[in-house]
Amino acid sequence: MRISTSMMFERSQNAMQGRQSDLSKVGEQVANGKRIVSPSDDPRAASQALIVKQDQAVQEQYKDSRVTANNTLSLQENTLNSMSDLLTSAKGLIIKGGNGTYTDSDRASVATELEGLYNQMLGLANTRDSSGQYMFSGSQGDVKPFETSADGTVEAYAGDTQPLNMQVDASRSMNVNAAGSEVFKVPATKGGDAESDLFKVFEKAIETLKTPQTAENQDELRADLDQANRRIDSGSDNILSVRSAIGSKLNELEVLGDIGDTRTISNKIALSDLEDLDYAEAISRYTLGQIGLEASQKMFMQTQQTSLFSLIR
Template sequence: MRISTSMMFERSQNAMQGRQSDLSKVGEQVANGKRIVSPSDDPRAASQSLIVKQDQAVQEQYKNSRVTATSTLSLQENTLNSVSDLLVSAKGLIVKAGNGTYTDSDRASVATELEGLYNQMLGLANTKDSSGQYMFAGSKGDVMPFNKGADGAVEAYAGDTQPLNIKVDASRDMNVNAAGSEAFSVPATKSGDAESTLFRVFETAIDSLRKPQTAENQNELRATLDQVNRQIDSGSDNVLKVRSSIGSKLNELDVLGDIGDTRSISNKVAISDLEDLDYAEAISRYTLGQIGLEASQKMFMQTQQTSLFSLIR
């Protein structure tokens, strides 16, 4: 087969352009610090990298969900811790009010102190979270869970007990709802005291302490205070139980966070292995590419000069 001048010219030009393209690609890799600038550079690695990046995005979503869950549960735990402290103070007042030497005025003073704690507890039960939602209202975050009626007593719980699940990991949906009806309830006691609420217990104690004492109602007052004492203990145990459940969830979130961080690091390492550039190898290829391009350019110039007239000369 005869190789024409035009064919030699075309081949030389193609070789030079190929060298220029290769050199440009290496230069782009060096500039970006990435071995894969476009999927065509390494389709298999690009596909694997995409899968890992998708998993990384999902892990980031789980991480954000864990942050939200931790914030919500921590606020609940801190609030209920304050309720526990308040109940300790209330029990001390009830014990003090049972002193047989106390006058009606002394008991009324204790009732006033107890009412202050009662109002503090109501404020804690109606605490809002960082997004402005009532924390103990369940899924009815825009509804105040505990309201005072016209008679000054706290009405029935206005929230609900519907679970508020947050997906904190691939196989874990965590309920972050500490319903007020559960957190502020008083379970029935072994002594036969009926189930009640902390608000009702406080109201009973306050009303009893404000009644003038007579010979006829002395035993009634003592029995009421004894009952209130038992119910405060029952309510305290219940608050502690709710706090323990919240604490277990916070511990679980810590564990899931550690696992998630480890997986995130592994994903970053995998992406780096698939995509990041070996600068030493790339610079070596760039240098060889420059040499090859210069050789192609010289060959192209020589091809241009190859003709019958140059041979005659």
């Protein structure tokens, strides 16, 4: 086949442009620090990298959910820890108020202290989280769980008991809400006391302490205070049980967080293997590319100067 001058010119030009394109691609890889600048550089690796990135994005979502769940549960745990301390103080006051040597004035003074704890308990029960939602309203965070009536007593629980689930891992959905009706309830006691709630227990104890003591009602008042103590013990045990459940969830979140961190590290290593550039190898290719480009440019220049007339002397 006859090779014309124009064909030689075109081939030399294509060779030079190809070298320029290869050199430009290597330069772009070095500048970005990535072996895959566009999917066409390595379609298989680019596809695998996309899968890893998608999994990494999902893991980040789970991580955010775990952080939110941890913050919510930690606040609940701290609040209930305060409740436990409050109930311990309340029991001490009720025992003190049952002292047979106390006068009505002394008992009234104890009742005033107990009222202070009662108001503190109501404040804890209506605690809001960092987003302004009521913590003990179940899934209805915008509803105040415990309102007071005109006579100062606490009305019935206004929230719900629906779970508020958060997806904290691929196969784990965790309920992070707390229904005040369950948290502040007083289970039936072994002494035969019916189920109640802590607000009613406090209200009854305060009323008892404010009632003037006589020879006729002395035994009844003492029995009422004994019952208040039993119910406070039952309520304390219930709160301890709730705190235990919260603690188990916090421990689980910590384990899931460690697993998630391991996945994140594995994904980063996988992405690095797929995408990161071997600088030594890339610079070597860049140097060879420069040599090849210079050679192709020289050949192109020689081709431009080649003609039939240049051979005639």
